[in-house]
Amino acid sequence: xxxxxxxxxxxxxxxxxxxxxxxxxxxxxxxxxxxxxxxxxxxxxxxxxxxxxxxxxxxxxxxxxxxxxxxxxxxxxxxxxxxxxxxxxxxxxxxxxxxxxxxxxxxxxxxxxxxxxxxxxxxxxxxxxxxxxxxxxxxxxxxxxxxxxxxxxxxxxxxxxxxxxxxxxxxxxxxxxxxxxxxxxxxxxxxxxxxxxxxxxxxxxxxxxxxxxxxxxxxxxxxxxxxxxxxxxxxxxxxxxxxxxxxxxxxxxxxxxxxxxxxxxxxxxxxxxxxxxxxxxxxxxxxxxxxxxxxxxxxxxxxxxxxxxxxxxxxxxxxxxxxxxxxxxxxxxxxxxxxxxxxxxxxxxxxxxxxxxxxxxxxxxxxxxxxxxxxxxxxxxxxxxxxxxxxxxxxxxxxxxxxx
Numbered sequence: 001x002x003x004x005x006x007x008x009x010x011x012x013x014x015x016x017x018x019x020x021x022x023x024x025x026x027x028x029x030x031x032x033x034x035x036x037x038x039x040x041x042x043x044x045x046x047x048x049x050x051x052x053x054x055x056x057x058x059x060x061x062x063x064x065x066x067x068x069x070x071x072x073x074x075x076x077x078x079x080x081x082x083x084x085x086x087x088x089x090x091x092x093x094x095x096x097x098x099x100x101x102x103x104x105x106x107x108x109x110x111x112x113x114x115x116x117x118x119x120x121x122x123x124x125x126x127x128x129x130x131x132x133x134x135x136x137x138x139x140x141x142x143x144x145x146x147x148x149x150x151x152x153x154x155x156x157x158x159x160x161x162x163x164x165x166x167x168x169x170x171x172x173x174x175x176x177x178x179x180x181x182x183x184x185x186x187x188x189x190x191x192x193x194x195x196x197x198x199x200x201x202x203x204x205x206x207x208x209x210x211x212x213x214x215x216x217x218x219x220x221x222x223x224x225x226x227x228x229x230x231x232x233x234x235x236x237x238x239x240x241x242x243x244x245x246x247x248x249x250x251x252x253x254x255x256x257x258x259x260x261x262x263x264x265x266x267x268x269x270x271x272x273x274x275x276x277x278x279x280x281x282x283x284x285x286x287x288x289x290x291x292x293x294x295x296x297x298x299x300x301x302x303x304x305x306x307x308x309x310x311x312x313x314x315x316x317x318x319x320x321x322x323x324x325x326x327x328x329x330x331x332x333x334x335x336x337x338x339x340x341x342x343x344x345x346x347x348x349x350x351x352x353x354x355x356x357x358x359x360x361x362x363x364x365x366x367x368x369x370x371x372x373x374x375x376x377x378x379x380x381x382x383x384x385x386x387x388x389x390x391x392x393x394x395x396x397x398x399x400x401x402x403x404x
Contacts, residue, residue, distance in 0.1 A: 034366035039320025065337035104143035133307035135340035258295035
């Protein structure tokens with residue numbers, strides 16, 4: 001299927017009222033994969049019959065990206081009998097300019113510190129059967145939000161991230177577990193996800209304040225029964241109090257232990273999984289608010305969380321996530337969602353066409369095909385060519401395969 005055919009099936013299921021909007025989507029998605037250089041308004045216009053002004057104007061118009069991505073996922077993510085989980089994470093976007101919406105200091109994992117720029121929060125859906133992640137919703141973090149978890153006088157960044165989950169509540173109705181890294185191990189996050197009827201899987205600090213539950217016999221004395229059996233001593237951990245699950249299926253040097261523990265700071269019990277690396281003698285702590293969930297499932301779901309990083313990577317390397325010239329809130333929102341939606345479209349192409357083995361091959365062949373079609377269009381009007389003949393296919397595959 002071509003990109004236009006994929007888009008046609010999706011657009012038929014969403015509320016696109018005007019033909020100009022669908023025509024613009026066909027054009028912009030085709031351009032994303034088939035031009036050289038940065039995906040700026042000026043460069044897009046160089047390869048298109050549309051003007052730079054047209055791109056600027058359409059970027060500011062509303063489009064329901066949440067519905068678009070959800071319909072794409074329903075059509076192409078092979079959801080039949082699949083267990084889905086959701087993951088949420090943020091990514092730093094370098095950007096300058098005093099008038100840019102959302103400009104603030106955000107943490108950059110590459111630099112290891114907070115830097116001036118923009119931040120986006122991505123909510124994705126992961127198929128646990130095939131391990132593929134699909135972008136669902138992208139939201140830009142506004143400037144000026146409090147970085148504290150509980151600020152009674154101001155809206156916090158955590159409030160913004162949780163608002164994104166609430167907006168996608170309908171799409172997440174069939175998903176039980178939401179996975180996030182250690183930054184999201186906060187009481188407000190656990191409470192909000194509980195209110196949505198979901199369960200949280202996250203990572204805890206290696207020195208987390210946890211205590212054992214008391215399972216001994218009752219003394220029969222008056223007063224409140226004993227609930228806890230002492231604090232977990234991480235410096236001298238007694239693994240005899242933990243249930244040994246075995247080694248990880250994929251990484252045999254990882255030993256898995258589990259226990260239901262109480263976290264007094266969060267006033268709740270967790271199913272805690274400790275994963276010990278026998279090569280380095282280091283460990284990580286995973287926690288799930290569903291204490292009945294299997295420890296291996298908790299570990300596997302958290303390992304799948306890393307798939308969201310591939311969405312960020314592909315969007316930045318191939319879909320121009322960091323290239324936007326716009327400064328307004330509406331245009332930036334359109335651009336960020338467009339880039340991540342393009343990764344979804346690319347993933348559909350890779351699934352349907354076994355000859356396209358990577359994003360690099362996809363963009364190379366798309367550019368070559370655009371060039372071949374342009375060359376023939378400059379010849380006589382009587383000139384005709386068949387796109388699928390071997391000679392043309394060898395030209396299109398230049399730099400993307402082993403054709404010689």
